[in-house]
Amino acid sequence: MxxxxxxxxxxxxxxxxxxxxxxxxxxxxxxxxxxxxxxxxxxxxxxxxxxxxxxxxxxxxxxxxxxxxxxxxxxxxxxxxxxxxxxxxxxxxxxxxxxxxxxxxxxxxxxxxxxxxxxxxxxxxxxxxxxxxxxxxxxxxLGRKSASEKVASFLLEMSERLSGQGCGATMPQGWFELPFGRQQIADILGLTIETTSRQLTKMRGEGVLDLPSRREIVINDRAAMETMAG
Amino acid sequence: MxxxxxxxxxxxxxxxxxxxxxxxxxxxxxxxxxxxxxxxxxxxxxxxxxxxxxxxxxxxxxxxxxxxxxxxxxxxxxxxxxxxxxxxxxxxxxxxxxxxxxxxxxxxxxxxxxxxxxxxxxxxxxxxxxxxxxxxxxxxxLGRKSASEKVASFLLEMSERLSGQGCGATMPQGWFELPFGRQQIADILGLTIETTSRQLTKMRGEGVLDLPSRREIVINDRAAMETMAG
DNA sequence: CGAATATTTGAGGGGGGTCAAATCAAGTGG
DNA sequence: CCACTTGATTTGACCCCCCTCAAATATTCG
CATH class of the missing domain: 2.60.120.10 (Jelly Rolls)
Structure with a gap:
């Protein structure tokens, strides 16, 4: 009861x-x-x-x-x-x-x-x-997108579903914390953990996002991310 | 009405x-x-x-x-x-x-x-x-299977969903007719038409199936097909 | 029979997988 | 606070599966 x-x-x-x-x-x-x-x-x-x-x-x-x-x-x-x-x-x-x-x-x-x-x-x-x-x-x-498109699409969807669960303090625009690690991102996207990691690193290098910690994501350039998502 | x-x-x-x-x-x-x-x-x-x-x-x-x-x-x-x-x-x-x-x-x-x-x-x-x-x-x-596993899984599922729609005459066990062509199989499996065709040809070569015509399939060895499906 | 479409086959390259090692983060106990 | 362990992530090297591009062959239809 x-x-x-x-x-x-x-x-x-x-x-x-x-x-x-x-x-x-x-x-x-x-x-x-x-x-x-x-x-x-x-x-x-x-x-x-x-x-x-x-x-x-x-x-x-x-x-x-x-x-x-x-x-x-x-x-x-x-x-x-x-x-x-x-x-x-x-x-x-x-x-x-x-x-x-x-x-x-x-x-x-x-x-x-x-x-x-x-x-x-x-x-x-x-x-x-x-x-x-x-x-x-x-x-x-899963069937038609490339690794970078997959990661970009994933981050955008997670940003939608997770935004506003911040700790009360004003977090940067586009910030969110993933409730799971790289292997699970890979299992969601139909990729390997290595490919997932490489894509994230590449996006950071391009300035599209920041990775303050393992599970934190900050999308700097949403428009670019949307273009990458295909 | x-x-x-x-x-x-x-x-x-x-x-x-x-x-x-x-x-x-x-x-x-x-x-x-x-x-x-x-x-x-x-x-x-x-x-x-x-x-x-x-x-x-x-x-x-x-x-x-x-x-x-x-x-x-x-x-x-x-x-x-x-x-x-x-x-x-x-x-x-x-x-x-x-x-x-x-x-x-x-x-x-x-x-x-x-x-x-x-x-x-x-x-x-x-x-x-x-x-x-x-x-x-x-x-x-779509996310985790190889091309051959995809094709095998597809044929098994289609065999389930399409069996018994034969033309009345007694068709061989495992026979069915697909209502679509190679490109559409590819679009279902997240493959290209060429890869799809090659996998079918390979399976015919191994004797697992026959391809009497473009849209007809005969599964000769269902057990082998199930193994291939992963 | 000839034209249009679908499928097969071939050759070659690249994206992403695999395997291995380095680096990083988080505990844990001294 | 630090050495050490443990697990997660990143990075590197290599290669294979599947995609791409191209051409040949088969099928359908007027």
Missing amino acids: TDCSTCVVRNRAICASLDATEIRALGKMGRKQKVRQGQTLLWEGDGAPVVANVLTGVLKLVVSTADGREQIVGIVFPSDFIGRPFGKESPYTVTAMTDAEVCIFNRNNFDEFASSHPDLQQKLLRRTLDELDRARHWMML | TDCSTCVVRNRAICASLDATEIRALGKMGRKQKVRQGQTLLWEGDGAPVVANVLTGVLKLVVSTADGREQIVGIVFPSDFIGRPFGKESPYTVTAMTDAEVCIFNRNNFDEFASSHPDLQQKLLRRTLDELDRARHWMML
Whole structure:
């Protein structure tokens, strides 16, 4: 049993469609759970009947081959939804990239609840459609863009999704902090860690961006970056 | 106004969730339209407020860059759904790969109808979730697989989705006919037409498959093909 | 049969992968 | 505070897979 009234994503997650009575019913089914950085919540092919909302932290959705190659197919932020409703098994591995908190539901219970709450289901549908659009545009990046175009596109998208999470102090325009390292950038872009690193170094050399620390990025010349993104 | 009672996909499309009264209401909003091979139904970024069901034929969803590179991000078969409900503009170009028939709706009308028919909306949600899973697994292929793995994976998936559409006569096990040419295979796999052709020729040389004609494929050794798919 | 289009085949080069080593950052214990 | 360890990132050298450009061949259609 969870108290949703104090939930940090109460108004942004799919729960926003529910009124006080409904949310209490849903809250009874859910429980809050902490996940440590690196910990895996769901395994690809696993039958674990679990869905969840993300409260805090960032998680990745990973598909991997038998021989260990990995592709990150989705990045999940607070208020986003995890898991596969109306399915049998999880189609990908879900792992925390930072320490995180999620609000977990039994999938069967959730499916049933969703079926009787059209507004929630419509919210879920809208979210899924957005994810599908994002995934398909990522397919273009993976299939047709060069390494430099990939890195530029990635930085621009991350700048969108991460801007304004600064520490309160006024950060330079274009500054943001990535919640993950080089290997994971590579796994998102379908590149190797070396190529990723080289592209970033090259962009720094050209003055398009600064790299104050490992995970910090400052985009100096957004227009140039957009041109590079193809 | 369309007569849904004789529709070829009446029981497979999302319309299957509706009863006789409802389907008549929906039918009033829709109209059947023929689309010629090569003709484009929706343009990427276009505001055309249109969604549709596919009755016959095969269409492709395409994302392209400013300089003309193309990536096919989805293939649409009969009973599948086209368009972006609850959105402003079409996120990709939709073009017919064969002559096709679609059942078109004004998006605003459809959105409204869907909002008041939870069963239809749930069918749409399930479909969208399936598409999302498919797209994400395709991301792994695009980002991490080699040319031969790509072609093998592609042929196996097409064999699944196209098997049993033979001309009535008993076709060899593993036979199917692709509804598109080499360039389009390349655009699906994120390869060039030359690499695609070479991989197919190589597989024929190894005896894994036969190529009776340009668009026909016969998988001789499915196990070997699965191994190659990675 | 000839023209237009699609596919195959060939030759060559480059972008990004692989392997290896150097450098950097963050702890940890003395 | 510093030596030392550990893991992440960068840099370098090399090479292979796939792309590019070009030409030959096959197929379709008027």
